[in-house]
Amino acid sequence: MSSISQTADSCRGLALNEALKKLKKILFGFFSTDSCVRTARIFHGQYCYDLVPGTAISNFNNMGKVTSVVAGDYYICIFEKPCYQGEYTIICPGEEINEGQCGSIVVSNSGIPAEAIRKNHRPPLDFWELPGPMYQCYFHKGYRLM
Numbered sequence: 001m002s003s004i005s006q007t008a009d010s011c012r013g014l015a016l017n018e019a020l021k022k023l024k025k026i027l028f029g030f031f032s033t034d035s036c037v038r039t040a041r042i043f044h045g046q047y048c049y050d051l052v053p054g055t056a057i058s059n060f061n062n063m064g065k066v067t068s069v070v071a072g073d074y075y076i077c078i079f080e081k082p083c084y085q086g087e088y089t090i091i092c093p094g095e096e097i098n099e100g101q102c103g104s105i106v107v108s109n110s111g112i113p114a115e116a117i118r119k120n121h122r123p124p125l126d127f128w129e130l131p132g133p134m135y136q137c138y139f140h141k142g143y144r145l146m
Contacts, residue, residue: 038072038073038094039051039072040070040071040072040074040076040107041069041070041072042066042069042070042105043066043067043068044063044064044065044066044067045064045065045067047064049136049139049140051069051072051105051107052107052139053107053108053109054108054109054126054127055106055128055129055130055135055139056105056106056107056123056127056128056129056130057104057105057130057131057135058082058084058104058129058131059082059083059103059104059132060103061082061131061132061133062132062133063132063133065102067098068096068098069096069097069102069105070095071091071093071094071096072093072094073093074093074107074108074109075090075091075092075093075107075108075109075110075111075112076091076105076106076107076108076112077089077090077105077106077108078097078104078105079102079103079105079106080101080102081101081103081104082103082104083103083104083121083122084104084106084118084121084122084123085104086103088114088118090114106127108127
């Protein structure tokens, strides 16, 4: 094999390699985003579902006991009694809590005015408030199939 044909084969290999690198860069840029959001989750034993920011669950009547809550990238205020009463705990992004007493929950993208919520017995006006079973009906696809 002559040195000219070896050089041509090497150039074809380099051109293909460069083309693949460019394709990879384009696809990576297309399918990736700068803000990767971790979802908040609530657990009732082994059963769990996502929590949506800007929503509030007023009670968990006719549901199993809440065993833990994972905040993901959101702020979550957990009240020990239904209708946002009793003591409350605020968990920040990245935190997880194993909660024994969970009567109601407020999920937000930013800080939560817990005292105002407890005083008014409702979440802020721009929040969507639902009881636990209705919340799952609207936001958890698998709930409808059970």
